[in-house]
Amino acid sequence: MKESNVQTELNVSGMHCANCAISIHKYLENNGAKDIYVDFASDEVKFSEIPMEQIPVLVKGIESLGYKVISGKDKKPSFWKSIDFKFLCCLIFTIPLWSHMFTDLPILHDPYIQLALCVPVYIIGFSYFGISAFRSIWNKMPNMDVLIFVGSTAAFSYSLIGTYYNLGHDYQFYETCATIITLVFLGNVLEKRAVTKTTSAIKELVKYQDIPAIKIEDDQEVEILARDIKSGDILKVNSGNQIPADGDILEGQAWVDESMLTGESLPIEKLKYDAVIGGTLLTEGNIRIVATKVGSKSVLYQIIQLIKDAQSKKPPIQKFGDKVAAYFVPIVVTISFFTFFITYFIAQLPLQQSLMNAIATLVVSCPCAMGLATPTAVMVGLGRAAKKGILIKGGSTIEEMSDLKQMVFDKTGTLTTGDFNIKAIQTFGIEQSQVESIIAQLESYSSHPIAKSIRKQLKEIKSYRIIFKEVNEIKGKGIFATDTNGNNYSICNAKLGEKDYSNRYDLALTINGVVIAGIVLEDQIKPYAKELIQYLKDKGIRPILLSGDRQSKCERTAQKLGIADVYWDKSPEEKLEILFKLKKNGPTAMVGDGINDAAALAAADVGISLGDSTHIAIQSAKVVLLNNDLKSIEKLLKIGHHTLLTIKQNLFWAFAYNIVAIPLAAVGFLGPMLAALSMAFSDLIVIGNSIRLRFKKIK
Incomplete structure (x- = not known):
């Protein structure tokens, strides 16, 4: 792997809203970074395609935008430096400024008192909005x-001039300046909390990484944390406890609830030598396991990273919103300028009215909603799918699923x-x-579903044990091996032998090119397969069967399921060639x-791999079904449809607003204060609509 393709992770403090994330994202994009992921709620920034020697330059660039890149050892910013504290400070000074509108107390109408109350708010706002x-x-x-800084500064400067020249209350808009800043801070506080909720699925998975564990050391039980487990540690897991690490069962048997990963509600029986996954719940029984995969190698960690990486892949629909947002600020500033020019010089409105209209135009505009419309919905959609045991590798996949016209199925194991x-x-x-015995030994070198099934039924006989010095599995053909005596073995498609036995057998076993056995296999249709095919037909998606199996078996399976194209x-x-032809349709x-x-x-527009697939199949696919349940494909399409619908609703609101x-x-x-309030809550409507996707009943 090239060094430039390694993903870089940074912890960036100072991000308080989607606007901050958009700025960093745009900066990295302009400097050639790819697979960019910026989460202002967790302070995470990730990107790839940047050589290591250029990272310090990018770090300086991010800090030049007003943010701080901190190491993992540094503490999170304290409350006193947080956006919450800034908001509370501003609110304390802004409330008295509002009160002069409801009381005749002379002190509250004094312009110098109002100036004194407004200055702290303006300084706090300047230190954040102004510098940024x-x-x-x-x-x-x-x-x-x-927009916020220009609007609040215009109101503050206008009021300051009125106070200096004692021009009267018509020139005093200190409460407008303070209210704009305070309400924007309020919007940022609420926005950050709301966006945090959209990442709840990831947070629920992360918490499983820090569960307690019982380690067996010198026949003594020692309680440790899951993060401290090392590969090879012996762990004891009792009924009702969560399994702390990926491992294999050494002693005992149990029933394990894997719903947190697969969405499957029924516990699964686990026996000696079976694999278990960290974070799953042992509902019945007591076992001892040996830890096999810990830290970044664990299934749970890889799933979490997969979801995070998926969020960095933008769907095409987001690119339109990003393009508009890129030109948004200059356009709004121009509109504000013409608003003042037309209302004051042409319509001849009073100076203060023209200025307030221009300020309101600046403050009411909201590019953040456009930036939040897609990623918040994608985060919730990916999270909801993950809880159902469906891993979607990218927001772009969600949009691609909505346009599907054909779905091609392999037969065996699918x-x-x-x-x-x-048979x-x-x-x-x-x-x-x-x-x-020979068949069992050869099939032990393969991870193909047929090999797995055969191994369950056949046992090796020690007296017939063969020592192979070379074993190769060739895709679509079979397993070929050579023993220490130079004899060549193969178990492969029956038509590949010395004679064509494929009309009678599925597999042929050969020694030195001579067929010594023919094997007949039989398979069963998966539960829900027929219902899924009918669902696809009802949705206008053409099902197609594409298999390496014999004609008679493929046609028999297709007939049972109602698939016309086989x-x-x-x-x-040949599968790849056929797929390219189908994609033209x-x-x-x-x-x-x-x-x-x-x-x-x-090669497919959307590749869907089953959870017990081979590693290379999982890596090649854009979607992984952890629970191996065909009903998950229907759930996948429904979640994708509703996620895309939510994105469109969010974008419609963002533009319409x-x-x-x-x-x-x-x-x-709309006056400046009402404009600031509207702007602050426009983001929350977008985020709220995305959060609604978490609980929405999907039919």
């Missing part, structure tokens, strides 16, 4: 802080159980027990689980 505004302009990336029964073994001049006896290369998904599906999964609010402010229907 100047830095964004300096870096040629004007952000929303420019539409069928993959739990093959050996018959026909031997040719060799003992049955010896044949079974391709059989196809190699991985429209967006196409591929569902598979084996090595021979990997290329097709990668600005299209309506800016003209209303320009003509004077």
Whole structure:
């Protein structure tokens, strides 16, 4: 792997709203970074495609925007430096400024008292919005802080001039300046808390990484934390406790609830030597396990990283919103200038009225809503899917799923159980027990579903134990091996032997090119397969069967499920070629689980891999179904549809709000204070609509 492709992770303090995240994202994007992920709620920044020697330059660039890149050892900023504290300080001084509108107390109407109350608020606002505004302009990336700073400064300066020349109360708008700053801080506080809720699915998974564990050390039980477990540690897990690490069972048997990963509500029986996953719940029984995967190698950690990485991949619909947001601030500043020019010089309104209209135009505009519209919905959608045992590798996949016209299925292990029964073994001049032992030994080198099923039924016989010096598995063909005596073995498709036995057998076992046994297999249709095919048809998605199996078996399976389009006896290369042809007819998904599906999964518009797939199949797919349940494909399509619908609703609101609010402010229907309040809560409507996706009943 090239060094520039390594993902860089930074902890950046000082981000308080989506506007901050957008600024950093834009800066990194302009400097060539890819796969950018910026989460202002957790202070996380990730990106790739940047050589290590350029990282310090990017760090300085981020800090030039007004943020602080801190090491993992540094403490989180204290409350006194937080946005919450800034808001409370501003609120304390702003409330007395409001009160002069409700009482005749002379002291509250004194312009110098109002100035004294406003100055602390303005200084706090300047230290945040002002500095950020100047830095964004300096870096040629004007952000929303420019609008807030210009609006509040105009109100403050106008009031200051009126106070200095004693021009009367018509020139005093200190409460407007203070209210704008205070309400924007309030919006940032609420926004950060709301966005934190959209990442709840990740947080729920993260908490499983820090559960207590019982380690067996010198026959003594020692309580430690999951983070301190090392590979090879022996751990005791009692009924009702969470399994602290990935491992294999050494003693005992138990029932394990894996719903936090797979969404499967029923516990699964685990026996000696079975693998267990860290974070899952042991509902019944007591076991001892040996830790096999800890830290970054654990299943849970990889799932968390997968979800986070997925959030960095933008759906195409977001690019439109980003383009508009990039030009938003200059456009609004221009509109505000013309608002003042037209109302004062042409409409000849009073100076203060023209100024208030211009300020309101600046303050009411909200580019943040555009920036939040897509990522908040994507975060919630990915999180909801993850809780159902569905891992979606990127927000772009959500949009791609909505346009699907075809879904291609592999047969073995995908539409069928993959739990093959050996119906018959026909031997040719060799003992049955010896044949079974050789088959079991060869299949132990494969992770293909057929190999797994065969190993369950056949046992190796020690007296027939063969020592192989070389074993190779060739995709779509079989397993080929050579023993220490130079004999060549293969177990492969029956038509690959010396003679074509494929009309009678599924597999052929050969020694030195001579077929010594033919194997007949039978498979079962998976639960819900027929219902899924009908669901796809009802949605206008054409189901297609594409398999390397024999014609008779493929046609029989297709007939049972109601699939009209069938391709059989196809190699991985032929599968890939057919998939490219199918893609010309429209967006196409591929569902598979084996090595021979990997290329097709990668080439499909949406590759869907089952949870017990081979590693390469999982890596090639854009979606992974952890629970191996075909019903999850229906759930996937429904979650994708509702997530995309939420994104469109959010974008509609973000654009509609600005299209309506800016003209209303320009003509004077919205004063600066009401404009600031509207702007602060416009973001919350977008975030609230995204959070609604967490609880929405998906039909």
